[in-house]
Amino acid sequence: MSSAAADTRLPRAERAALARLATDRLRTAAVDAVAIGWVDNAGLARVKAVPVGGLVHAASWGVGAAPCFDAFLVDDSTAGPVAEPAADTAGPAAPPAGSGVVGDLRLYPDLDRLVPLAAQPGWAWAPADRYTQQDAPHPGCQRLFARRAEAAARSRGLSVRAGIEVEWVAALAGPPEEEPRYPTAGPAYGLQRLTDLSDYLRDVLRALEQQGLNVLQIHPEYAPGQFEVSVAPEGPVAAADTSVLVRHTVRAVSARHGLRASFAPAVEPGGVGNGSHLHLSLWRDGRNLGHGGPGPHGLTGEAEAFLAGVLAALPELLVLGTPSPAGYLRLVPSRWAGAYRCWGLENREAALRLVTGSEGERADAANAEIKCFDGAANPYLAAGAVLAAGLAGIDEGLHLPPETTVDPARLAPGTVARLPADLSEALAAYERSAVLREAMGEPLYRAVLAVRRAESALFAGRAAEEIIAATRWRY
Structure with missing residues (x-):
């Protein structure tokens, strides 16, 4: 690209x-x-x-x-x-x-x-x-990068439908240094939590729908005070726009209810944090390439190669999809965060989850979910980079490795590779990525590199509690 x-x-x-x-x-x-x-x-x-x-x-x-x-x-x-x-002769990675x-x-x-x-x-x-x-x-515009990636897919006769789940934690309004105080003590996914905040969630729905967004669902999530909203899929740039609008709307509604919203990857030490899962499906001539093919679970050859490219590039993609040191406090095994570089049908511990949908709707509903991305990501960078990696997978004719059908944390060590455990490890993979460097262009690639290195240094040696406190209300 x-x-x-x-x-x-x-x-x-x-x-x-x-x-x-x-x-x-x-x-x-x-x-x-x-x-x-x-x-x-x-x-x-x-x-x-x-x-x-x-x-x-x-x-x-x-x-x-x-x-x-x-x-x-x-x-x-x-x-x-x-x-x-020293091996790089291109010069310093200045902004x-x-x-x-x-x-x-x-x-x-x-x-x-x-x-x-x-x-x-x-x-x-x-x-x-x-x-x-x-x-x-x-050349450093992130939205224009996502536009180029979408255009590169169209030039091959491919279209992409994407959607970004938005998770947030609602807490009572207070000073930035204050620990979160939650407006509901309802259990994870509990009806009680919806009852306690029914007016608030209704107003979130009303605002989103008045702004022309097609809301698919809204529900309580796992962490205290946590909720999630999903909207209908659209083009990758449009999906990134929508995720920004959804978050801004949630913040505005929260303020009107005496609440504040955090989309940060980690809100409490040891907590599950907020993901920003990217769903996408590949289409050609009106046909969903994730259905009706000869590959695993109905994938066509193009769809399998695309997903294989994404899976192979996940370590470097974390620099764009899990960009903050706080994100690696969330990206741990057995928390549905997708900490392992593997794929599986409806496997919520795999970084790449294949979703076929129910019988009768698969031709439209089949998609893949990238679970390891979080709320600190710039959605334009994340979407554009995933497209670039997937198209490279098609160019290289890649195939998916064997499917992981259990929690990979239960397998013998080394059976399935862990994704990078910290930002510095992800940065090392990013610096080796010719695909991202070419797709992003040198100015944007280097600007991201400079910011990530600086944030890695900013939080180096700091305890989890300090990292969370410094980022909780920034995202």
Whole structure:
């Protein structure tokens, strides 16, 4: 997959015309301001906002945003230059040129995803693509990377349907340093928990549906105060957009109920934490390639090769899907986190879970779930990298290894490989990945490398309690 970024925007005059129509609709809906957002390499959603009357100019000429955000860490410090191993002759892994105090980028709102925010009256939101002041695609833009990956699949006649589960912990509002206090003592998956917070969950559902999202289910999860919501699958970039919107909506509804929401990978020491499982299915000419084929459990050859590519690349994919040191407090065996690099039909301990669906719906429902990703991930980076790894698997004609049909933790040591146990181990795999380096392009690849190395150093030697306290309310 080429890392070259193509400009797929409409001409400026057409963008302005569409923005004028959108502005009229927003004014009719009593919207006063538009939040234009992106997600940085630390996995944090950042924003610039304009009054509704400024939307036409924003769509035409963009909104300024410093490139330094490419180097931001989870604590809002920035990554500095990091030396490459001696074997690499490409130079230091510094943040991209212009990511310091000098330079500027432009945020262009995607008007196709512009939506009034149901839980924030007077506000609308749109995700942004980032361009340079010379009107060229910014090579460090994570959303444009995901767009390229989706386009690479389309160029082969393939389409991908994706969905990202959103898990969060709801706690009573309080200062950041305060330990979580939960609004319900209901049991895991318990009806009591739903009863205790029925008004809150109803308002989450209402807000999501008013924003045009097709909610599939919402339910209590395992950890204290934990819930999950799933929405219908869509294209990979759209699914990433939706995951950002869902999380923002949950936060807004939570604030209205005197609560705060944490999407962090680890919320309490020893707890299961919040996953961000990525579901995806591969399609060609309207046919789900995860069904009706000669491979394992009905996989076609293309689908098997795609999933084999993803499975093979999981160690390096963790740098994008499990990016924080906090994530490795969650990624442990026998907690349904997918800590082993294996696959299996409905195996919730496998990092790659095959889901066929029930008899009669498999032609539409068959998909695969990546369980080892968590709530610290930038969804555009995660989705784009998974597509790149899967397409590489097709190119190489890979096959899945033997299926794991039990909890891999019960097998003899070494039977199934563990995924990296910490971020530094995952980084070593990432640095060896020619596939990700090529797909992401050098500026984005190096920016991620610099941020991950800096965060690894930031939390080195710190106890689990300290890591959790420092990240609990950042995601």
